[in-house]
Amino acid sequence: xxxxxxxxxxxxxxxxxxxxxxxxxxxxxxxxxxxxxxxxxxxxxxxxxxxxxxxxxxxxxxxxxxxxxxxxxxxxxxxxxxxxxxxxxxxxxxxxxxxxxxxxxxxxxxxxxxxxxxxxxxxxxxxxxxxxxxxxxxxxxxxxxxxxxxxxxxxxxxxxxxxxxxxxxxxxxxxxxxxxxxxxxxxxxxxxxxxxxxxxxxxxxxxxxxxxxxxxxxxxxxxxxxxxxxxxxxxxxxxxxxxxxxxxxxxxxxxxxxxxxxxxxxxxxxxxxxxxxxxxxxxxxxxxxxxxxxxxxxxxxxxxxxxxxxxxxxxxxxxxxxxxxxxxxxxxxxxxxxxxxxxxxxxxxxxxxxxxxxxxxxxxxxxxxxxxxxxxxxxxxxxxxxxxxxxxxxxxxxx
Amino acid sequence: xxxxxxxxxxxxxxxxxxxxxxxxxxxxxxxxxxxxxxxxxxxxxxxxxxxxxxxxxxxxxxxxxxxxxxxxxxxxxxxxxxxxxxxxxxxxxxxxxxxxxxxxxxxxxxxxxxxxxxxxxx
Numbered sequence: 001x002x003x004x005x006x007x008x009x010x011x012x013x014x015x016x017x018x019x020x021x022x023x024x025x026x027x028x029x030x031x032x033x034x035x036x037x038x039x040x041x042x043x044x045x046x047x048x049x050x051x052x053x054x055x056x057x058x059x060x061x062x063x064x065x066x067x068x069x070x071x072x073x074x075x076x077x078x079x080x081x082x083x084x085x086x087x088x089x090x091x092x093x094x095x096x097x098x099x100x101x102x103x104x105x106x107x108x109x110x111x112x113x114x115x116x117x118x119x120x121x122x123x124x125x126x127x128x129x130x131x132x133x134x135x136x137x138x139x140x141x142x143x144x145x146x147x148x149x150x151x152x153x154x155x156x157x158x159x160x161x162x163x164x165x166x167x168x169x170x171x172x173x174x175x176x177x178x179x180x181x182x183x184x185x186x187x188x189x190x191x192x193x194x195x196x197x198x199x200x201x202x203x204x205x206x207x208x209x210x211x212x213x214x215x216x217x218x219x220x221x222x223x224x225x226x227x228x229x230x231x232x233x234x235x236x237x238x239x240x241x242x243x244x245x246x247x248x249x250x251x252x253x254x255x256x257x258x259x260x261x262x263x264x265x266x267x268x269x270x271x272x273x274x275x276x277x278x279x280x281x282x283x284x285x286x287x288x289x290x291x292x293x294x295x296x297x298x299x300x301x302x303x304x305x306x307x308x309x310x311x312x313x314x315x316x317x318x319x320x321x322x323x324x325x326x327x328x329x330x331x332x333x334x335x336x337x338x339x340x341x342x343x344x345x346x347x348x349x350x351x352x353x354x355x356x357x358x359x360x361x362x363x364x365x366x367x368x369x370x371x372x373x374x375x376x377x378x379x380x381x382x383x384x385x386x387x388x389x390x391x392x393x394x395x396x397x398x399x
Numbered sequence: 400x401x402x403x404x405x406x407x408x409x410x411x412x413x414x415x416x417x418x419x420x421x422x423x424x425x426x427x428x429x430x431x432x433x434x435x436x437x438x439x440x441x442x443x444x445x446x447x448x449x450x451x452x453x454x455x456x457x458x459x460x461x462x463x464x465x466x467x468x469x470x471x472x473x474x475x476x477x478x479x480x481x482x483x484x485x486x487x488x489x490x491x492x493x494x495x496x497x498x499x500x501x502x503x504x505x506x507x508x509x510x511x512x513x514x515x516x517x518x519x520x521x
Contacts, residue, residue: 188485192505196419
């Protein structure tokens, strides 16, 4: 796009200069006797311009990204030759289309047209889009494009679209997602049997009155649950990426859920004492398991990141619109500048040398779950003093 | 009392899961028959279980197809089916296939037993 603008600028400069010289010349001498020096100068400039134009044209046309200029109506007025290699259509064939998105399947056409309309409203802005188009050979390819609205730029007067084929990358992404999904399933099968065997043993030892063995097996069970959750996180993160996280709505009592999770988590720690101040007193419509997953994540973080302080306080509040949960710990806390990053994927508190376990996926998945419930998640923290993690979700949320 | 034992058929392609579920259910006083999935429907006609625990993802057979077929036939449609899978979307898949309920892997012993009790005590 810059190339096109540069090209136009150079061309315009040249014309203005040529006019100026001719005008200047015509004043002094008749047209047919243009000064030899001027003529040589014009020839020199013409050659320079031709060189410059050839260079910029080569850059535009030989670029592995294709470039097109499109009117506000979506009509293609220019397409670089790379288009043929990309989509199978020549620039001329592309110009005959009503608009370049005609080649996209209906769903993709809808989404990219929406992005294009948004772009038209803001001169100078750039929008990115990823969509499929039908190649001339009948196969769909994935296109990634950057569209810039230069309709108001007198040198361009078009929307400039840079686009490239990302089918290969898309294929790799979907292979990766499939792989993780299969790997997760494969990992869960042996874990299910191990958990089952441990529970059978626990049950049988219980009946025999062997409390020592029962206690050990209970601990084993807790560890297996941790492993299960880690495997679950791996699967969830691929689902978040693919937009495939599914929710099963039901109506549940928020405080009861929080109590259940606290009781469960209290069993995993002998050191920490989880205090509860529950006053939400509301029923929430949402995915009980997923919201529970978020609370579990916040509590296990509070335990993990407060190795030297045993108190954790869970507070809930509610009104007619929403419920709020707060998990407060008195642990290592988070540095001020890292506070916004905690909800990003792969974030882990502390330095990399520190030995805090975890994949760095929990809060990323949690915040996604809360977002999808129409709520939000945030944190207050003082390094060395502890953290307060909050989320608020509406009692009901359409979608 | 022996003849009063409720019969549960467990279909899964993973032998260790079959063993674990059998141990749990037999300890709790159920009669258990297992199948690795391929001949599930033949098994059901012969064995006439009170409940079927059906894995969704079995090599060679799709639990969903088995479930739909069983729920479509007069002789088997009355048998409750609980689908089991490591897939997080087990609930949705189970509903679509017409199953009565679902259990996600890995399951808690208590949860499995209460589910089996619920569908065999009717």
